[in-house]
Amino acid sequence: MKLREIAHSRTGDKGNTSNISLIAYDPANYPLLAKHITAERVKAFFADIVQGEVVRYELPNIGALNFVMFQALGGGVTRTLALDIHGKSLSSALMNLEVKE
């Protein structure tokens, strides 16, 4: 099952750091996200985009995870050569991750 079936996501940016929220539509699926979508997995998934570390924060009260990805935006919104200067499309890529039921 693709992550898209059970969760939604939005990317934000601050300087050269990107954050991706991952939110379960049904809070009952939060443990599944917490178990399978680790910081290591997200770091590997974005390997050729994210240069720095990936840190995961947990918000079980709203059924969400927050991934903070350092050195992910080519120097930041004003400086990057990337077409997606804010990295706003990264959350859509994450929706393609496989998660076991």
Added chain:
Amino acid sequence: MKKIRLGAGAGYSGDRIEPAVELAEKGNIQYLCFECLAERTIAIAQQAKMKDPSAGYDALLAARMEAVLPVCSQKGIKIITNMGAANPEAGARKIKEVAGKLGVKGLKIAAVSGDDVLEAIRGQEYTIEETGGKLSAIKDKLVSANAYLGAGPIIEALKGGADIVITGRVADPALFIAPLAYEFGWSLDDWNLMGQATVIGHLMECAGQITGGYFADPGYKDVPGIGHLGFPIAEVSEDGAVVITKVPEAGGMVALATCKEQLLYEIHNPAAYFTPDVVADFTGVQMAEIAKDQVKVTGGKGAPKTDLLKVSIGYVDSYIGEGQISYAGPGAVERGRLALDIVKERLGLMGVKTQECRFDLIGVNALHAEKLSAGHEPYEVRARVAGRTENLQEAVRIGNEVETLYTNGPAGGAGAWKSAREVVAMVSILIPRSLVNYSVKYEVV
């Protein structure tokens, strides 16, 4: 219990204007807050002010005020905005001029200044947060330095009788915290209350992003009436509990999902969100959909604010030259790749000096690089080359090498485009609060 209704009139500088008018007319609000200052905007405004001392405020300030002033003054709705950018006092004079032209009378306009700390920090040995480098290394390239002020100066302006408060750099949530603290008489040292107020400000500051804007994904996240997206209203109780809602007839939606996405937008550690007013903690936030388009949010907490203020620094960093050209039909991807290879070779042959360069095929790999983009074949692609250079002349040469693909490159190249521009980069430092002195000045019409 007393309740205050705040409307968010803009989520960024270039945002739509008519949803703010709709809020003022039909939202039963007491305050209309416009967040219009992105990281980079103030540096550009500072450059404009250097050329013209009466410039440097938001480009849409006059248009927004023309649209909302008549109804806001008639209904007694107060306006709070950071549209002053690099020049709040000139912004206040502009609002006075607009009010005069519209025949609106009896308004007190407050300009909050003092966030500009460029002269105070120039040549100092602060450490740049992002790079660990020293500020002195870029001292000759500085364009702007603005400290993030908190809610305090805005509250002072409201206590001074202001109907409109225009600021430069303040923390975005402060635009919403200030009217709440002023109306309810909240103590700015009540850290849990300030934490919850920060949650409210953070939920509201991007306007349409919590009413279904930047959210729709057909079949998964459908948003009704998104073409006529309404902006949010925060109905806040004296204890800090908030219901996020919208004008009923406006398009869009307020749901748990839109509120959760916005809560985490541009947040790093949700347990320690640093602002000038409080170190906010979002980890205890509870959300409940209490009716259609009504989400109740409680549980924001906080810890004491720090003695440091974040300063956003703009400096001239480099130049970026860019060129694009499109290919379509059978073999489009191969011709696009050939185009990129040709430009790569030409930049070398011509000795164009770049610090870094990027070769993208838009439609193939431009957003997510090779690994995530593999296995898809589009009908049309757009070749894009972008490079960083030390001066504008070198930057111009990059676009030229793409444009000459018309008569010197692969078959069927179409729609070439080029640009070259100066890059004002943004970094940040932390300075002691004691270095920042704000002032509030009034205009009356």
